[in-house]
Amino acid sequence: MAEASHNYTLLKADRLIDASGGSTIDGAALLISGNEIAAMGRQADVRAPDGATVQEIDYGDATILPGLVDCHTHLCAPGDGTPGDEISKEDHQILLLQAAKNARTILHSGVTTIRENGSAGSTTINLKEGIRRGLAVGPRMVICGRPLAITGGHMGYWGSEVNGPWEARAEVRQLLKEGADYIKITATGGSTRTSDPNIASFTVTELRAITEEAHNHGVLTAAHCTSAQGVQNCLDAEVDMIIHCEFNEPDGTTVERPDLVERLIEANAWVNPTLHVRRAAIRATEDRKSEGAFSKDDQLALDNQYRDLDSRVKAVGGMIEQGVKMVAGSDSPWGYYAPGEFVFEMEMLTQAGLSNSDAILSGTSWSAASIGADNVSGTLEVGRSADVLVAGGDPLSGMPALWDVRDVFQAGTVVQRGIK
Ligand SMILES: [Zn+2]
Known part of the structure; x- marks a missing residue:
């Protein structure tokens, strides 16, 4: 776990798909520290170190995926x-x-x-x-x-x-x-x-x-x-x-x-x-x-x-x-x-x-x-660059859910898309 002085962002959503081929995490959270993924799992199990400043975003009925x-x-x-x-x-x-x-x-x-x-x-x-x-x-x-x-x-x-x-x-x-x-x-x-x-x-x-x-x-x-x-x-x-x-x-x-x-x-x-x-x-x-x-x-x-x-x-x-x-x-x-x-x-x-x-x-x-980029892209993993897509709804019920882009994070920073 990174030091408490870092900036933390805690994303919460009803689902997280890490794209490793394993099962979906329901009631999920993903913690970003600086530009990396610091932790992910069920909301009860993911928290920033005590005393850290944390920006929390709860997306509700949405899915956290790799970019x-x-x-x-x-x-x-x-x-x-x-x-x-x-x-x-x-x-x-x-x-x-x-x-x-x-x-x-x-x-x-x-x-x-x-x-x-x-x-x-x-x-x-x-x-x-x-x-x-x-x-x-x-x-x-x-x-x-x-x-x-x-x-x-x-x-x-x-x-x-x-x-x-x-x-x-x-x-x-x-x-x-x-x-x-x-x-x-x-x-x-x-x-x-x-x-x-x-x-x-x-x-x-x-x-x-x-x-x-x-x-x-x-x-x-x-x-x-x-x-x-x-x-x-x-x-x-x-x-x-x-x-x-x-x-x-x-x-x-x-x-x-x-x-x-x-x-x-x-x-x-x-x-x-x-x-x-x-x-x-x-x-x-x-x-x-x-x-x-x-x-x-x-x-x-x-x-x-x-x-x-x-x-x-x-x-x-x-x-x-x-x-x-x-x-x-x-x-x-x-x-x-x-x-x-x-x-x-x-x-x-x-x-x-x-x-x-x-x-x-x-x-x-x-x-x-x-494309030989699986060491940096394509899955959510602790320690990796936080390239994250948060999409509304559940893409497991159909790809159109991915049209509803709630946020995109690139190396831990939210991409300013000018539309909210
Ligand atoms: Zn072509």
């Missing part, structure tokens, strides 16, 4: 449907301001840790440093800087196009020198105009060079994969996280690949399926429809979007059933997925088959483990 962990963001994007090809034409100073605005929104929503999956140039490297210096407000950031792409490949416009194993190794070293915490790879094409999402990009030799170099430096790797061949290549190269994990063929058809699902389980790889980003695009189309001037072709395209989302949810559900490790990562503010709405992705994972309690873990402790 959420979103393992997939793109802070440069506005989240209004602007394509990446267009965003990449913006001045990087504008993109840095956009990123700072998004980081603040994300923190205010209860997400205290993010893994940034790739933005322009040095924007997120500078934002992370700016947050450290108190120049901007935002969550703890695990950054890649820029994703590695082949020439013309997905997100190559951010500035790290490489070809061949040695160029790839050199860029890994460069990114680590600039401050990258992990290495992101676009192993297939994507929405980038000059790329094809159904076709693998890097060869296995190139991917092996990247993962070997990253692992040699003790950092993790994650790859955008929207084709079956891309997933297979990444498994061959021992990539740690498979993002999207779609089994598309070069002709655009989607196939079942039980062999690859089996390999994902054997490899103990994390999968970040990014479901809501599709639903957000559907909702944008529905909005357009409600405004009128919606053609027959538009309707056909919308029907296709519905079918695609449905089959994605089923495919992810199948993987969950077979034991693939699923984590929540929003992909926001990419496409139409506005920042600060991470809860939508956790909710989509429940639609795919995760229980409410597992969905909470997918957005806290599992997500933290998947």
Whole structure:
């Protein structure tokens, strides 16, 4: 127990979920000393040392949780449907301001840790440093800087196009020198105009060079994969996280690949399926429809979007059933997925088959483990930085409870959100 002269904050709520996988504590209290969690448990058992000054907040019907962990963001994007090809034409100073605005929104929503999956140039490297210096407000950031792409490949416009194993190794070293915490790879094409999402990009030799170099430096790797061949290549190269994990063929058809699902389980790889980003695009189309001037072709395209989302949810559900490790990562503010709405992705994972309690873990402790941040984030533990979300109601009865953000604490200090 820390000394009595420290500042203490005592949070009380009807429930506490520490996200370690154990049971909920009813009638709970969490004691913050300075920037750390000093104690937690039942209200009768948690108290500050005698004589200490304690600020007490009783939230009543609410739940104390670890700050959420979103393992997939793109802070440069506005989240209004602007394509990446267009965003990449913006001045990087504008993109840095956009990123700072998004980081603040994300923190205010209860997400205290993010893994940034790739933005322009040095924007997120500078934002992370700016947050450290108190120049901007935002969550703890695990950054890649820029994703590695082949020439013309997905997100190559951010500035790290490489070809061949040695160029790839050199860029890994460069990114680590600039401050990258992990290495992101676009192993297939994507929405980038000059790329094809159904076709693998890097060869296995190139991917092996990247993962070997990253692992040699003790950092993790994650790859955008929207084709079956891309997933297979990444498994061959021992990539740690498979993002999207779609089994598309070069002709655009989607196939079942039980062999690859089996390999994902054997490899103990994390999968970040990014479901809501599709639903957000559907909702944008529905909005357009409600405004009128919606053609027959538009309707056909919308029907296709519905079918695609449905089959994605089923495919992810199948993987969950077979034991693939699923984590929540929003992909926001990419496409139409506005920042600060991470809860939508956790909710989509429940639609795919995760229980409410597992969905909470997918957005806290599992997500933290998947990005190598489980030593600082994702669970409530005595001695840890007090990154805490207090949400109204009970998320075990459904993810929407997490929309009701009562308070967010970052390293023991309440985040001033300007709304009460
Ligand atoms: Zn992404």
